Amino acid sequence: MAKKIPFSVIFATDEDSAFPASELNGHGPTVLGWRSSANSKIQPQELILKFHRPAKVCRIQVLGHQFMIPERIELWLHNAPKDSPTTPSSQNFDYLGFIVLSDNSASQYKSRELQSVSVAPRMGSHLKLRMGTPYANDLNDARQVALIGINVLGMDSGEDAGPSGAPESITSICDCLSFSMYVEETICEVVKELEAKKSRAVVEERFEYARKLKLCMGALRSAGERLGRYALAKRQAVAQEDFSTARLRKEQIELYRNSVFSQLEVCKLLEKSGPVTENDLVSPVYISKPVLPSPPSLQEVAHLLLNDPKEQHSPKPPSQKSEKQDEPYFSPQLSKIGRSPSRNSPTNTGSLRRRNKSAPRNSYEDYEERTLPTLRTECQSTLEVEANSRGRFKVMNDRERRQAALPLLVFGTELVSVFSKNPLKNAHESKSSQVEMFYSKQFQDREEGLVRLRNILKNPTVIEGSIGPNKVARSSTLLLYRAVRDAVFSVFSQAAETVRALFVDFIPQRISANEVSRCVDRLLPELLAKSGDPSPRIHTLAQHTILSIASCTEVRQQNLVAPALSRPVGSGTHPRLALSRIQMLEQLVLSQGISTDKQSGLTCRSLTECGCSGIHHPSEPVRKVAERVLLQVYRINPRLIRKQLPPDDDITRRNLLYRQLFTEFDKIDKARRSEMLEPMRDDQVDEEEGAAFGDAWDVEELKVSLPSMANGEKNGCKQTVQCSFCDWVCEKDSGQLDKHYWKSCPLLMKCPQCQCVLEVSAYSHHLTNECEAKESYVICKRCSEAVHMELFQLHLLEEYCREVPPSSVRCPLCHENIPENGWKEHFLDQALFCRGNSRRHGGKK
Secondary structure, eight states, X not given: OBEEOOEEEEEESOOBTTBOGGGGGSOSTTOOXXXXXXXXXXXXXXEEEEEEEEEEEEEEEEEEOSSOOBSEEEEEEEOOOTTSOSXXXXXXXXXXXXXXXXXXXXXXXXXXXXXXXEEEEEEEEEEEEEEOOBOOOTTOXXXXXXXXXXXXXXXXXXXXOOTTSSOSSBSOGGGSHHHHTTSOHHHHHHHHHHHHHHHHHHHTTOHHHHHHHHHHHHHHHHHHHHHHHHHHHHHHHHHTTOHHHHHHHHHHHHHHHHHHHHXXXXXXXXXXXXXXXGGGSOOGGGSSSOOOOOOOOHHHHHHHHHHOHHHHTXXXXXXXOGGGGGXXXXXXXXXXXXXXXXXXXXXXXXXXXXXXXXXXOOGGGGTOOSOOOOOOSSOOOXXXXXXXXXXXXXXXXXXXXXXXXXXXXXXXXXHHXXXXXXXXXXXXXXXXXXXXXXXXXXXXXXXXXXXXXXXXXXXXXHHHTTSOHHHHXXXXXXXXXXXXXXXXXXXXXXXXXXXXXXXXXXXXXXXXHHHHHHXXXXXXXXXXXXXXXXXXXXXXXXXXXXXXXXXXXXXXXXXXXXXXXXXXXXXXXXXXXXHHHHHHHXXXXXXXXXXXXXXXXXXXXXXXXXXXXXXXXXXXXXXXXXXXXXXXXXXXXXXXXXXHSOOOSHHHHTSHHHHHHHHHHHHHHHHHHHHHHGGGOSSOOOHHHHHHHHHHOOHHHHTOOOOOOHHHHHTTOOOOEEOTTTOOEESSOHXXXXXXXXXXXXXXXXXXXXXXXXXXXXXXXXXXXXXXXXGGEEEOTTTOOEEXXXXXXXXHTSTTOOOOOTTEEEOXXXXXXXXXXXXXXXXXXXXXXXXXXXXXXXXXX
């Protein structure tokens, strides 16, 4: 198992003073990396790394720069004795190979390339990297080369590699450069400890504990990447001497890290004081993938610092004169790398949108789109702070205030008392500011409002004493109605999660039946409209939300969702909307079953009407799902289904749609008869093979006239049938003949592309004219075989690709020439068995 080999950079031919080679000694989000000086005349650039102790090198990882990219990097290894000089000479290094990096023009010089190369395990104490000339681009006028990170993986001198000569995997994911460069250092250490605990738990067969550790490590990686971005912003604030923002970033990192550790129960999982029995039991946190807490914004961090008693008793600095007296409580200084000094001025309260859209954008500009405030000592209200920080809320007009009258009454004060330690003096302004989050132009404000509303719905005790739960549900529905219609996906995602919290956590055993009906009638049409959205993630999320509403006990008792889904689907209904409706209806049938209540919307008659309208829809996916719904009903009430469809005769079966549907009906009827006659039969038919045969068998594609089985089965007698291809005789029943066609007949085969059963003699014609993959095959004019286009040149070099003699044909399985009418002898004669036919032993009697 390979692990990280610690090293130190002991030599560099050149370096920029702001980006020294010593930056490569560590890994982390705040590492700047090494960079050569501008317009350096030294070519090529070299770096020499000395391992802390000699080790077997197995893998080398290099993380390149966005635009200061060398064309190639040569790798050299040296194994020095203990008494050798610190820096070995160039003659002592052994050449390992080289790495070629991309010029990164395809990503517009925004991404970093990680190259990972494996080498045969070799002992070494020094590693040298020789960088070639840099790629030319407009962003690198100074002709510099740079590396962001270097990682060496290997084993100690006493360890052995695997049987293939190289270690199978690394010891810890934290040793990989893609992990350690973007995850905060504290999280890396915790993940290492959890990995060790997981390995020990697997050995001790504590599988529930191991599962929790695995889920915790995945959640910690996501949280660690966010903390890494915060650490990067803090370092940039320090570089710009914006120490107030740096302090806020530091507190933000501490608050979010502590909340993540508390949410994921990391201290309990580490078991520092010995095994914990609760870790072997099912925990509500780890029933499914754990949910990370929402990170605190800088405004919330500033509020906490302002309301901290230690901060309130601290001495105030002298007041500033002149224009600084008019500055707001939070100065919107922007902590962004690469921004001009004028945009960092305290008076810049504009938008964060870049004016020059053609300029390259740094990758971390997406991390935090909010204005970064700096703490001041003037005491102003929270409303003024939030309003002045960047013009946070738009002013609600009279129409919007009338619409939000009830939410203003219900949620205004409670939201402030729950989420703020300093209640506002003006209650009317506080209510307006909190509800206006849902009417804000900034999508971040709308997201924050939904998060706060969801927390209240999950913990309703803070408002149940003063306001009735019915009013809370009605107010929440009014706000969610607006949020569900939002065009921003992140806002809609938060709204969908809040809707689930309303129906799953808040409504049960609290809300009256009339209020539940009013909530569903308000939200369900908007969610149904979203279920037909072109974006897969939006309509999938909308479907999941509707099914969550339908699972609510109060909703099921009143039958509020299923009747809306089981309405007949017209041919003019949009395919995506029709598909979503029938898919959700199918899920309800599978989860709740078919009901006898006429008002439920899940009766046999309503499902049959919906399914029959769906099978006539122009969209094929809609027809497929509708067929499955009809099959579910057919198992319960076959007579009703038969009455709604045309008569089952040869004319109707000419229609492919009805033929497939009636074929499935026949399988269900046959299985039902088999269950009824099973105690009376001596020879039982293998049901699994029969089911597999029924799913894929198509008589017309085989172009085989099978003997009629209907009369014999109705009379309860068994027939003697014979294979029309190989003369195989079945003396039991016709079902055996079907299995023979499907699995045993040597003159038939299954197409590897479309799984269709056909004659071997027609295989080449099928591949080029009938198969689903016919566009990829061509006929070789020399040997008349069907060949894949990508393999045609290799086919021409094969020995069997030769001219076919007159009055002969070529077997596609063994590539031998046979007479035109000699297919049966070729596959059945004991002396002339086809070598390429896997069914050659299936033709015996």
